[in-house]
Every structure is written in structure tokens, then in C-alpha cells.
Amino acid sequence: MSERLDVKVLYRRGELEALREPWNALWNRCPDATTFQRPEWLIPWCHELGPEEVLTLVVRSEQGLVGLAPLAIHHYNGERLVALLGAGITDYLDVLAAPGYERAVADVVFTCLRERVDAWDLVELGDLRPSSPLLGVEAPPGWSDEVEKHEACPRFTIPEGAGPDALLWPAIRARVGRARKRLAKAGDVRIDMAEAATVDELLDALFATHRARWNSRGEGGVLGEELWPFHRAVAKGMCARGALRLFGLRLDGRIIASFYGFAERDRLAWYLSGFDPEFAVLSPGLAMFASAIEHAAREGVRTIDFLRGREPYKYEWGAVDRFTYRRRLRHQGARAHGRDVGHGQGELDAAVKAVLSGEVSPEVGLVRLLGAAGDLAVAERAIEAARAAAGQGGGEGAGEPAARLAALRRCLEERRAACATVVEILGVHREADGGAGADAPARTARLFDELCARSEEASVAAYSLGDPAILERATREVVELLERWGSIGEDRAILQIGCGIGRFEAALAPRVREAWGLDVSPRMIEAARRRCAGLSNVELAVSSGVDLGDVPSARFDLVYAVDSFPYLVAAGAAAVDRHVAEARRVLRPGGELVLLNYSYRGDLARDAADVARLAARHGFDVLVNGDRAFSLWDGRAYRLRRIEPL
Known part of the structure; x- marks a missing residue:
């Protein structure tokens, strides 16, 4: 594209507010944009959960705003991480680009990153759909570049012209019918959808039912109190846009089940739900979601998106997986894992020295060594180099330091498979989205869920x-x-x-x-x-x-x-x-x-x-x-x- 583009960089999150209306106008021009790319989602995220420092690129042509790349810089574990606004609790992320400007806007992002390599160490672009323009731009020479599947987002499609009986997967249709009969026998049933005047009431009910359900299972759920102000701002903004689908199922006037999602274009996104465990025998959550699907179908929705996560219940509704992708980039001068490149040997030597001096046990020393090396072979070479430096050659040598070095070597040789797992675990630690912020507990929970799955x-x-x-x-x-x-x-x-x-x-x-x-x-x-x-x-x-x-x-x-x-x-x-x-x-x-x-x-x-x-x-x-x-x-x-x- 030969057209001249004007690019402005915003560094303060307060500057985003002035973009709200042109941002929404651009969103309306982007046929594949999701609700999660609206300012009504991302601006509250910035205020409640995001870092102070943003790096948002505003791209204009003679037509006006044609592109928006909402990025931010996070500081964690000594690294400066560039990610899209909303990372952590958002299911789909991307740049916004008017039709015909997709490649140009993605090129602007990479040009900005290349010109500012002294300001960041790692770029992590997650929750990208396969069609994202950010996946199609070639990385500059010398940068590491990894693309991998990120999350499964199950969804199902409502057949065109389907009647009420065809909306639900056969395996679940009978269960929904039984749930509705039980509810009808229990009392007066009514389902309300939030309007501007009732958003707070229905949102409070969602918070209460979600927490009650998870507490009954001895778990905390995914909607801690620290996230409530964010979701309240989102719900009110989305309600004003007509995108909010917040329902409450009332039994004799009391809300016993809630559904929280967003419907735009031909898609309903199911973000969260909850029900009062006191009424679990009535299956109000099942009835609530079935009603949400039927409401969506009447509005012309074709796709029900369960968003990320492979919970078994999603597939009971007939959902099939669609995947998002994550791209990680690091430039040659970046501080690797919070350490300056070139300092790795010093950390390897320090780990071996700590064992030789008796400061730490061979087990702890080996973990330090694996952490510094990031690779089993590098750790082995460091041990052999220490043996050679000590004049031991192929023998075990004599003296207490030599015995400790031999013990370090035995730890690695006898537990090679376990050491490989430890390298993976330390890598997950390094790459985890962490640091300060209101969503730190949620990030820590995700980190240890993954680590526990690898090795308790x-x-x-x-x-x-x-x-x-x-x-x-x-x-x-x-x-x-x-x-x-x-x-x-x-x-x-x-x-x-x-x-x-x-x-x-x-x-x-x-x-x-x-x-x-x-x-x-x-x-x-x-x-x-x-x-x-x-x-x-x-x-x-x-x-x-x-x-x-x-x-x-x-x-x-x-x-x-x-x-x-x-x-x-x-x-x-x-x-x-x-x-x-x-x-x-x-x-x-x-x-x-x-x-x-x-x-x-x-x-x-x-x-x-x-x-x-x-x-x-x-x-x-x-x-x-x-x-x-x-x-x-x-x-x-x-x-x-x-x-x-x-």
C-alpha cells in the first residue's frame, strides 16, 4: 500500500479515553473484530488491571483512523514484556485494521518494535485467531520467533432456520426439558435481561451465584472480588452499546442462576455463569444457558462461542475446538529471562561454586545450574568444565569439594528425566505472565495449575x-x-x-x-x-x-x-x-x-x-x-x- 500513513504512539493509558468514539467507529468497519477489541472492554482493563505504561499505536490515513494496535509494556522478573492490552483475562486479542489496511497496520507494529528494541526484551502476542495479521509479518533478521497453539475455544454453530428443538444438541435436550419442568413445579420462573437500570442488580447476582457455586466445591472460581470493578465497568459500557447479554433466572423473585456474555454480529460469547448451589437439584444453570441460546437464535446469532478452556461440559452442547495462537519474539540484544545476555556463564559458574563450597546441597545446586543453563546439555558441560578446571579429568579426584562435585554429577546422571522436567518447569516459571497487578493471583493460579500437571x-x-x-x-x-x-x-x-x-x-x-x-x-x-x-x-x-x-x-x-x-x-x-x-x-x-x-x-x-x-x-x-x-x-x-x- 503506497498511501501515506500517519502513526502516533500513545504512552499513557489516560490518552485512550479520547479515542473511544473513533475506536468504536473503526471497530464497526472491521468485520472480524470481536467484542473484546472494543474500548468498552479494553479501557476498563487498562484502568483496573493494566500497567501504567502503554505503547498503543494509532494509525491514520486521509480517511481517518484505519488502525489501532493496543499494546502495553509489563515489567516482570527483570524483563520488559510487550503484550496486547487485555492479556490475561481476554479470550481474543488483536490489532484493529480497516479492510485493506491489515498488512499495513501489522507492519507498523513491527516497525515500532524494531525502532524501540532498547525499550523491551520480549514480545508476547497471545490469543490471536489464525487470521490475525500479526501472524503474517516476518520477524526482522536475528530475532527469535516462536508461534504455537495457545488456547482451545470450543464453539458450535446453530443450523440456519433451525427450530427450537434443533437448537440444542440431542444429548442435552432431554436434560434441559427435565430441568424446566422441575423449575416450573418449584415456583414462578422468570428470566430477566439486564437493561441500563438493572445492570447493577443482575451483576451483583452473578457475583453472588458464581461465588456460591464455587465455594460449595471448595474452590475460588475465576471471578475474585478484585475483578468486580472491571466487570461492572464493562457491563455498563457494553449495555450502552447493546452488546451485553446478562441474564438472571428468578424463582419466586429470587435470582438463582446467572448468565454473562456478549452478543454482536452473529456470535454469542459465553463469558461466565453461576447458580445458587442451594437449588442445584433444579439444574437452574442448565435451564438458564438453554434460554440464552434460544434468545440468541431469535436475534439471528449463528455461533455460540464458549471461549477458551476445554471444560467437559462445553462439549455436551456439541461444541468443537477452534484454536488461538501465541507468537513470541525476542531480539538479539534482549535481556534473556531477566538477565543480560553474556551473564549466563557467570550464573553457571556461581551455581557450581555454591555446591563446591558447601553453601547449598547438590540438589539445590543442580536446580540453580539448570535454571542458569536452560538446557540439560549446557548444565552437563558446565559440570565437566568444573571437573576439568579442578584437575580431575575422568576421575573423581579427592577431597570434600571433589566429592560434592561428584554428587552434583550423579544427581544429573541418575535423574536425567526428572532434570528435563525441572528444566520445563523453570521455563514455565520464566515465561509466566506475572508481577504486580490486580490479576496477579489469577496468573499465579494458572502458573501452578500448569506446573502441578507436569510434576506435583x-x-x-x-x-x-x-x-x-x-x-x-x-x-x-x-x-x-x-x-x-x-x-x-x-x-x-x-x-x-x-x-x-x-x-x-x-x-x-x-x-x-x-x-x-x-x-x-x-x-x-x-x-x-x-x-x-x-x-x-x-x-x-x-x-x-x-x-x-x-x-x-x-x-x-x-x-x-x-x-x-x-x-x-x-x-x-x-x-x-x-x-x-x-x-x-x-x-x-x-x-x-x-x-x-x-x-x-x-x-x-x-x-x-x-x-x-x-x-x-x-x-x-x-x-x-x-x-x-x-x-x-x-x-x-x-x-x-x-x-x-x-
Whole structure:
């Protein structure tokens, strides 16, 4: 395209508001654009969940606005990550480009990235449909470029001219009929769709029914309170556009099921639903969704999109998978995984040196080495180089350092498959969308769901190398420390923040009166429940990650966190402060807060100063502040005691 284009870069999220109307006008010109590319979705995301720093490209021609590339820069783990606005909780993302300008707008994006390579380290363009113009532009020479399937988004198509009986998949049609009969017998049934005056009421009902349903299963769901302001702004904006489909099913006036989605053009997107578990026997959620489909069909909708996720219930409606894609790019000068390129050898050497000096166990040293190497072969070469430098050649040599180096080598050789899994897990950690922000708990939950699926043991302690025996040794070290300190006993109630797979609950249950465990990852809690099956004094629940929820006040003698506070530190000072305040709330006077590892920043003095400030602010004495307490694990110990008055 030879037409001259004018490109403006917006750096402040407040500048997006002035674009709202031309943005919507451009959206109307883009036949394949989804609801999630509207300003009514992305501007609230920026205000409630996004970073301060945006990098949004506004492309104009003589016709006016012809392209919009809504990007943002996130800072995580020392890296500067460029992603599309809405990343994390949005199912479809892309640039907006007027017909005929798709390639030109995508070229503008890559030109901007090429001209600003000093401002970013990694570009991650996720949730792209196969037709996205961002998938068709060739990366500049020397950049790494990976494209992979990202998410499955099941959907089904309503046959043209289908009558009411043909709208529902045969396998589910009879179930819907039975549900409607049960509801009709139970009382007066009415379904309301939100209008401007009723958005708040129906949205409050959605929040309540969604939370009630998931709480009844001991899980937190995907709609924590920190997301409510975002969805309230979205719902009101989409209602004004006529795109909101927010329904409430009332039984004798009480809303017992909700449906939240968006309908535009010929597509209904099912974003979220919920029902009151008190009425589960009536199947109100099933009846609610069937009614939403029928309403959509009357409006001319042809496609019902369940959005991302392969939950089994979606396929009961006849849905089939459609996939989105993710593209990752990194330029030659980027800081790899938060480290300057060229510093990798220094980290390899430091990992080996820590083992040789006895600073860390061979298991911990191997994990450090694998993390620095990112590859099994590189780690092997580093060990062999250390052996050669020590003058050992092919023999094992003599002396304590040589024995430690031999143990490091044996760890890798004897557990090669486990080491490969650890490399994968560390890679997931590095690539995870994380850092500060209101959606940090949701990102952490997704991270640990994925890690747990790969290896339960390695997901909670990479140095276990996936070996249950090593994990048991590490668990025993922590239990013995708590016993030496007198922090546990048969008359004590204890609560763990970030309980993972329940290894400590299983180990401590025989030693305490009651053991509670919270975790943001539903998959972790499932594993914990299996591990603790039959232990009547163990309580496990999915938490919001925002606070301790409904945990009773002044109930516990010990609140402890093993390698979970670093994720709160990464999420920001407010998250840490809130959890320490919550720990005080649920502790009895004289109760203890024990943190085993405070952060992964590698600055012990800073960690100790932070812990001291938190203790002073929230009414704790500091008994231990950063001591090295273990032989297998390199975790640092912090022990605080609640004092009165605050």
C-alpha cells in the first residue's frame, strides 16, 4: 500500500479515553473484530488491571483512523514484556485494521518494535485467531520467533432456520426439558435481561451465584472480588452499546442462576455463569444457558462461542475446538529471562561454586545450574568444565569439594528425566505472565495449575527433582524446625498460606489439633485433598490470593508460608501488607507467623529490612530474621510473634 500513513504512539493509558468514539467507529468497519477489541472492554482493563505504561499505536490515513494496535509494556522478573492490552483475562486479542489496511497496520507494529528494541526484551502476542495479521509479518533478521497453539475455544454453530428443538444438541435436550419442568413445579420462573437500570442488580447476582457455586466445591472460581470493578465497568459500557447479554433466572423473585456474555454480529460469547448451589437439584444453570441460546437464535446469532478452556461440559452442547495462537519474539540484544545476555556463564559458574563450597546441597545446586543453563546439555558441560578446571579429568579426584562435585554429577546422571522436567518447569516459571497487578493471583493460579500437571513434587520444590523421597526429606526438615521452635503441638491450630499439594498438612496433622491449608491453584488443592484423604483435622480450600477470605479471626496459633511469600512480593507491596495484616487477624495473641523464604530477589538485607518494617507496622516481634535453617533446602527462615496491643 503506497498511501501515506500517519502513526502516533500513545504512552499513557489516560490518552485512550479520547479515542473511544473513533475506536468504536473503526471497530464497526472491521468485520472480524470481536467484542473484546472494543474500548468498552479494553479501557476498563487498562484502568483496573493494566500497567501504567502503554505503547498503543494509532494509525491514520486521509480517511481517518484505519488502525489501532493496543499494546502495553509489563515489567516482570527483570524483563520488559510487550503484550496486547487485555492479556490475561481476554479470550481474543488483536490489532484493529480497516479492510485493506491489515498488512499495513501489522507492519507498523513491527516497525515500532524494531525502532524501540532498547525499550523491551520480549514480545508476547497471545490469543490471536489464525487470521490475525500479526501472524503474517516476518520477524526482522536475528530475532527469535516462536508461534504455537495457545488456547482451545470450543464453539458450535446453530443450523440456519433451525427450530427450537434443533437448537440444542440431542444429548442435552432431554436434560434441559427435565430441568424446566422441575423449575416450573418449584415456583414462578422468570428470566430477566439486564437493561441500563438493572445492570447493577443482575451483576451483583452473578457475583453472588458464581461465588456460591464455587465455594460449595471448595474452590475460588475465576471471578475474585478484585475483578468486580472491571466487570461492572464493562457491563455498563457494553449495555450502552447493546452488546451485553446478562441474564438472571428468578424463582419466586429470587435470582438463582446467572448468565454473562456478549452478543454482536452473529456470535454469542459465553463469558461466565453461576447458580445458587442451594437449588442445584433444579439444574437452574442448565435451564438458564438453554434460554440464552434460544434468545440468541431469535436475534439471528449463528455461533455460540464458549471461549477458551476445554471444560467437559462445553462439549455436551456439541461444541468443537477452534484454536488461538501465541507468537513470541525476542531480539538479539534482549535481556534473556531477566538477565543480560553474556551473564549466563557467570550464573553457571556461581551455581557450581555454591555446591563446591558447601553453601547449598547438590540438589539445590543442580536446580540453580539448570535454571542458569536452560538446557540439560549446557548444565552437563558446565559440570565437566568444573571437573576439568579442578584437575580431575575422568576421575573423581579427592577431597570434600571433589566429592560434592561428584554428587552434583550423579544427581544429573541418575535423574536425567526428572532434570528435563525441572528444566520445563523453570521455563514455565520464566515465561509466566506475572508481577504486580490486580490479576496477579489469577496468573499465579494458572502458573501452578500448569506446573502441578507436569510434576506435583517438582512444582512445589524443584530441588526434589520430582523424587518423592527427596521431597519427604525436605518436608521433614521444615517439620523438625517447627518442633524445635515449639511452634507446633497437639493443642495447636495452624494455617498455611500457599499449601500446594498438601505435603505439610499431611506431615503435621498428627502433631497438631487442626491444620488448614489455602492455595490459589485449584489443581494444587485437588492434589492436596488426595494426599490428605482420611485426615479429619485437615481443612483445605482454594483462596482468592487477595486475602484470607472467610478464615475465622483469632483461631490459629501458627500461620506459616513455605516458598509462597515470594509470589506476594512479586505481586507488590500491597499484597504483602494485606497478607501480614490478615495473618495477625487470624492469629491468637502470642501466635506466630513463620515465613520460609520471603522473596526471590537475592537481597537478604533488603528482605530482613522489609520483614522488620512489616512486623513493626502490624504488631509482631521479630524472633528470627533470615536465618539459614536447612541443609537440603536453601530457604531462609523468618519467625514473628504477635504482640499486644497493636
